[in-house]
Amino acid sequence: MNKVSTNGFILIVDDNPTNLSILSAALASEGWRFRVAVDGASAIAQAERNQPELILLDVQMPGIDGFETCRRLKANPVTQNVPIIFTTALADTESKIKGFSLGAVDYIPKPFAQEEVVARVRVHLQLQQLTQSLEKQVRDRTDALQKAQVQLVQQEKLSTLGELIAGIAHEMNNPISFITNNIPPLQEYFDAITELLQLYEQAYPTPPAKITNFIRNLDLKFVLEDIVKILSSLQVGSERIQHLSTSLRSFSRSDSDTKLAADLHLGIDSTLMILQHRLKANGDRPGIEVMRCYGKLPHVNCYVGEMNQVFMNLLANAIDALDEAITQGKMCDRIPQIHITTDVNSQQMVVIQIADNGIGIPERLKQRLFEPLFTTKPVGKGTGLGLSIAHQIVVEKHNGTMEVHSQPGIGTEFAIAIPI
Incomplete structure (x- = not known):
């Protein structure tokens, strides 16, 4: 007859020495490990400390009888799945x-x-082992499906986002080039016209009344000064658009099949440029200060586009956390801030820390942040995939680590470490 292997033990609960002796002999004859309890209270305590694979439980016992003992065991999440056979x-x-x-x-x-x-x-041990095996298969299959789903969503998001941003950057290039290339000659023409007007003024210090009235109504001196300011503003604005275009092109690099040596500071700065509109003051909400404390980082071999997506997820989450804290009136007199720190640690890994001074994350939620489809945001505000995808990119694709440190009322910090 086939033996049922067991790495655990069977708990015998009975207050009668004769019954204990018979049951012990029966189990020992099959090589099964067992422990003994002589009343319901000690049985519950033993089972809670070390979960048995099966419990043989006497019904008629002094104190807590078998029925009450069973009820308490089934009410306890720690012992509720242990099979119970009444004797x-x-x-x-x-x-x-x-x-x-x-x-x-x-x-x-x-x-x-x-x-x-x-x-x-024997029958119930076999059933228990089959149940555990099936549960493990279901868990493994569910994990595999979730992982595949996250990977598909990640690839789709990267591809779609990369194409969209690259297309926008490309379309921006022509009008940006047109504006920036025409500002210098426009400045030269204006300078020449200004000089010509000054020469006319020197040659004809007393022009006819018609010209004098026109100059007075136009306020020529103000117009000439204001044109200088307008040209300067155009120059600054066009340079900012150029920086944004460069940031978009840098951010959209997918390079999904190849690791490249990359400047991670450039990736962070590009992401911040794209998120600039969310960092500015908005209505009653003050602007969010970004404090950069960059160490000296070497170029890191990585999937550039995917690392940029990690930065986007973490920075966007930090902004969301600060928005929520301000909306709930929990910032008091604090200025909303995001601190970004980079360095190389003793294990020769690049460490990037992104911290906000928002309301923090409760401990009970912190453990689940990297689970696929888990989100703390209201319905319609989050997919529950951002942090999961970021974690997968850092840990699985770059052999790195991602940790979260948070204190309610003080803020949250995400720390990434990836090998150089």
């Missing part, structure tokens, strides 16, 4: 129905027949 001399249907309704899986009648004890225990 009893009660043969009435009502007692059996009560036992099954409390969660028992079987009955072994007294007086015991060793062969019946062994047969029933």
